[in-house]
Amino acid sequence: MTYFIADCHFGHKNIIASCKRPFNSLEAMDEALIANWQARVTEKDDVYIVGDLMFFCPEPERYLCRLPGRKHLIIGNHDPIWMKETSPAFWFESIEHMEVIELAGRTVTLCHYPMMCWTESSRDGLLVYGHIHGNRYDSFWPMLSGMENALNAGVEVNGYRPVTLEELIENNRPFRRGE
DSSP states (O other): OEEEEBOOOBTOTHHHHHTTOSOSSHHHHHHHHHHHHHHHOOTTSEEEEOSOSBSSOSOTHHHHTTOOSEEEEEOOTTHHHHHTTSOHHHHOSEEESEEEEEETTEEEEEESSOOSOOTTGGGTOEEEEOSSTTOOHHHHOGGGTTOTTEEEOBTTTTTTSOBOHHHHHHHHHHHHHTO
């Protein structure tokens, strides 16, 4: 199985208030994210982390060792900071700023940042991104409002858990409409 997730921000207490996450403490948020991950992902699954896995985390291994699956990191703006504290190549199958994969007969471009154009964007190719958290297209990134094939993998949009491509598509429908 292949899963996607973005913007976990493990170790980032202020993300709770700034993104209105439903947790009353950093420990509650981190443990819920880990439990949700462990409930879905096996060691045989691929997980594409579309940026910002952690935030200023002095001990990244205490999270990484608890996250099963073959992890692929798409580097986000906060990742280079915590990556200096560990050996990323030990924990990740791949580490890229952008990656293009084939999945379910479609070309999927993975980038932490939303883009206006990507590989096969004019031919039903998908973009999976993060960075904007739960902000709606129409208010925060109006340029994406008509882009049906751009999918936000942020935890705020996807139930604070890794999701399949089908779930990602479904979870983004109300997100696009501003529901």
